Amino acid sequence: MIPFNQLKPLHDLLADEINAALLRAADSGWYILGPEVEAFEREFAAYHGVSHAVGVANGTDAIELALRAGGVGAGDEVITVAHTALATVAAIEATGAVPILADIDADIFTLCPDAARAAITPRTVAIVAVHLYGGTADLDALVELAQAHDLLLIEDCAQAHGALYKGRPVGTIGRLGAFSFYPTKNMGAYGDGGAVITDDDALADRLRKLRNYGQSSRYRHHSRGTNSRLDELQAAILRVKLAHLDGLNGRRRAIAALYDANLTGVRKPSARADCQHVYHLYVIRAAQRDQLMKDLQERGIGTLIHYPVPVHLQESHRDLGLGEGSLPQTERAAREILSLPLYIGLSDDDALRVCEVIGQLRGSF
Numbered sequence: 001m002i003p004f005n006q007l008k009p010l011h012d013l014l015a016d017e018i019n020a021a022l023l024r025a026a027d028s029g030w031y032i033l034g035p036e037v038e039a040f041e042r043e044f045a046a047y048h049g050v051s052h053a054v055g056v057a058n059g060t061d062a063i064e065l066a067l068r069a070g071g072v073g074a075g076d077e078v079i080t081v082a083h084t085a086l087a088t089v090a091a092i093e094a095t096g097a098v099p100i101l102a103d104i105d106a107d108i109f110t111l112c113p114d115a116a117r118a119a120i121t122p123r124t125v126a127i128v129a130v131h132l133y134g135g136t137a138d139l140d141a142l143v144e145l146a147q148a149h150d151l152l153l154i155e156d157c158a159q160a161h162g163a164l165y166k167g168r169p170v171g172t173i174g175r176l177g178a179f180s181f182y183p184t185k186n187m188g189a190y191g192d193g194g195a196v197i198t199d200d201d202a203l204a205d206r207l208r209k210l211r212n213y214g215q216s217s218r219y220r221h222h223s224r225g226t227n228s229r230l231d232e233l234q235a236a237i238l239r240v241k242l243a244h245l246d247g248l249n250g251r252r253r254a255i256a257a258l259y260d261a262n263l264t265g266v267r268k269p270s271a272r273a274d275c276q277h278v279y280h281l282y283v284i285r286a287a288q289r290d291q292l293m294k295d296l297q298e299r300g301i302g303t304l305i306h307y308p309v310p311v312h313l314q315e316s317h318r319d320l321g322l323g324e325g326s327l328p329q330t331e332r333a334a335r336e337i338l339s340l341p342l343y344i345g346l347s348d349d350d351a352l353r354v355c356e357v358i359g360q361l362r363g364s365f
């Protein structure tokens, strides 16, 4: 049996360092917004070469608070995709703004800049670009669009820690970059966590207040905020994970290269040539996807679909008024995609076995 994912092998690999970090944080007697969070924020900012990282409670809050720090709220429109984790859209809605869902590029599966341009209205204030599967959005085109229309560009980096766009780390190209440290992400905590990075001092200052009930100093509230803090235990773990991030992404890329080399004739979304993909997910396309998924399951290979129902077709989001057929590339992707096993601890032999079984099934999907 080859599962789709498992987290225990990575814990075992780093157990000495992780357990020492946990004990250090526990023994410190300080559990919220203390030395571990401060150190993690410093290290995460330095890794990206930006001036600020602000730890928050999760990736959804990271996007919401990045938008709110940038002044986005009720009455505004924010453009993003429907082919993403629902959290991207939920975060926009949490600000009071209306999400405007635009279609994806037919081959790369990230926000199509032409579709984004066509979605701009006088109410549009921001774009949330999602770096899906560990690859990057079309940032040059989106930066140009944002500049031309005076829009705030936020990068949703929840699936792309350490990915590079033309040599620059994702999260550093828009005004703000939002990260999730959900346990299954490329850089995962042992619970929920998130962060926002930016080079803008004023935005960072607003974020620090927003995550802590708008406090400017103890019991002095400068603005309306919320409780969205990264805790010391998670920060201590994330400091270990950050130190290993490039190495772990390298292993993910090596597994993806094995798949690339041994899945001949299998269709995939294209990877952007000028980006360093970090393979949060390895996704293939199949006309008979459901059949393939079932056949693989019967042969002991776990797979998942990211994501089977685009946001605009979810029961929860019918009121957006976008029916079937309104985002054709998004809907086509949702019908064809399948994510193969890819995790730290998946051996080369396992990956080759997956390729072999898919090879045997060729012709049936």
Ligand SMILES: *Cc1c(COP(=O)(O)O)cnc(C)c1O
Binding pocket: 058, 059, 060, 061, 084, 085, 087, 088, 130, 156, 158, 159, 180, 181, 182, 192, 193, 194
């Ligand atoms: C995981 C994810 C999020 C949300 O992160 P949480 O930490 O679960 O709130 C947002 N956007 C994308 C693209 C994600 O994959």
